[in-house]
Amino acid sequence: MVIHSIHAREILDSRGEPTVEAEVTTADGLFRASVPSGASTGKYEAFELRDGGKRYGGKGVRKAVRNIDTKIAPELIGRDPRQQEVIDRRMLALDGTENKSNLGANAILAVSLACARAGAAAERLSLYRHLRRLLGSEHDLLMPRIFFNVINGGKHAGNDLMFQEFMISPRTRNVPLAVQMGSEVYHILKRLLEERYGKLATNVGDEGGFAPPLKKADEALDILQEAIKRASYAGKIDLVLDCAASSFYHEGYYHLPEKMTKEKLLAYYERLIEKYKLISVEDPFEQDDFSGFAELRKRTGVQIVGDDLTVTNPKRLAVAIHERSCSCLLLKLNQIGTLTEALGAVRLAYAAGWKVMVSHRSGETEDDFIADLAVGIGCGQLKAGAPCRGERTAKYNRLLRIWEMLGKKL
Numbered sequence: 001m002v003i004h005s006i007h008a009r010e011i012l013d014s015r016g017e018p019t020v021e022a023e024v025t026t027a028d029g030l031f032r033a034s035v036p037s038g039a040s041t042g043k044y045e046a047f048e049l050r051d052g053g054k055r056y057g058g059k060g061v062r063k064a065v066r067n068i069d070t071k072i073a074p075e076l077i078g079r080d081p082r083q084q085e086v087i088d089r090r091m092l093a094l095d096g097t098e099n100k101s102n103l104g105a106n107a108i109l110a111v112s113l114a115c116a117r118a119g120a121a122a123e124r125l126s127l128y129r130h131l132r133r134l135l136g137s138e139h140d141l142l143m144p145r146i147f148f149n150v151i152n153g154g155k156h157a158g159n160d161l162m163f164q165e166f167m168i169s170p171r172t173r174n175v176p177l178a179v180q181m182g183s184e185v186y187h188i189l190k191r192l193l194e195e196r197y198g199k200l201a202t203n204v205g206d207e208g209g210f211a212p213p214l215k216k217a218d219e220a221l222d223i224l225q226e227a228i229k230r231a232s233y234a235g236k237i238d239l240v241l242d243c244a245a246s247s248f249y250h251e252g253y254y255h256l257p258e259k260m261t262k263e264k265l266l267a268y269y270e271r272l273i274e275k276y277k278l279i280s281v282e283d284p285f286e287q288d289d290f291s292g293f294a295e296l297r298k299r300t301g302v303q304i305v306g307d308d309l310t311v312t313n314p315k316r317l318a319v320a321i322h323e324r325s326c327s328c329l330l331l332k333l334n335q336i337g338t339l340t341e342a343l344g345a346v347r348l349a350y351a352a353g354w355k356v357m358v359s360h361r362s363g364e365t366e367d368d369f370i371a372d373l374a375v376g377i378g379c380g381q382l383k384a385g386a387p388c389r390g391e392r393t394a395k396y397n398r399l400l401r402i403w404e405m406l407g408k409k410l
Helices: 062-076 084-095 105-122 127-135 175-197 217-230 262-276 290-300 314-323 339-351 369-376 390-409
Strands: 005-012 018-026 029-034 145-152 165-170 237-242 253-255 280-282 303-306 328-331 355-359 381-383
Touching: 005 062, 005 105, 018 062, 018 105, 029 105, 062 084, 062 105, 084 105, 084 339, 105 127, 105 339, 105 369, 127 339, 127 369, 145 175, 145 217, 165 175, 165 217, 175 217, 175 390, 217 237, 217 262, 262 290, 290 303, 290 314, 314 339, 328 339, 339 355, 355 369, 369 381, 369 390
Parallel strands: 145 381, 237 280, 280 303, 303 328, 328 355, 355 381
Antiparallel strands: 005 018, 018 029, 145 165, 165 237
16 A cells, blocks of 8 residues: 555635645545644744745745645655654655754645545544554543633734633533533623623634633633533533733733733732632743743642643653643644654653643644544543634534544443
């Protein structure tokens, strides 16, 4: 079983901006994958190759597409798609840079994921079972607990909330029930926001969550608690924050919008965690503050998730593990650029006793790869945005289909 052809094209993501889609053809058929793009990106992420110039405001990806068609394809045609690591290592060698700035991480990842789908077909396996085999760990398949981002702030919305994501997470791995709970709370929240702030408050941000005219985290968390209560799910849904603190960190202070020192912000988080019984906090401090993350983890005991801090990069992750900065790795495939490297980060996190949360990006596509990834690596946690907009619901709908196949057994 070998790759017959590889082709790429420029498509649009959920923000209407260009991204890369790759197609790999074998005797089993055509296998496609597309890559997302983040708005709130860590400075240590792999390089996303854009064209520059006037076209699409400089965000075109024709260079990345051309790299696939003229450089990557000739290297991989004739190779076995089941040999994922061989394929990914060959692309890394061809690129020759640490951050993938030659070929572009967006070009490399699109081919990497399309090859994974082709490899699964060659093995006559579902994608999630193939991914478990590639991971090669003792972690079994597991349906994930879902984290729905229902109020957007930060770089994902045009409001004054500095924290980026306010999430609700049903306390169940029963996917149909979790999706139902998330959807019901989402629509009750919409009515609450409209009653309190008017119709403009129900405009949505990049990830499908509402972007109401709120200023403080307490306001967002209070109205989420009310929506959960009205839906009759009190005690059955937890609240979660993604702060994306690097986006409001300037010249040594955190601006919320009041200026805070690190110590003051730490105390603020402790208060929010206690008051709202938060179970998880992502990126509470700026992306180089390993000790700040560690202190919050030590003081509160809640799950501390590293995103901009670790950027799915084994080197950054190793530092965070040594400093005991977090207890959970946020896994974003396009932060690192190949499936092989992403799975390497998962193995490292598991070996350290960390958890893993698979994540989408704010600029998504209809590709549902991460749903299979979350199940396949057995991490038990997935966030893919609000329960609305096709690029978000594609992931949840894929989970519903997987649930029909094996959910009741897990």
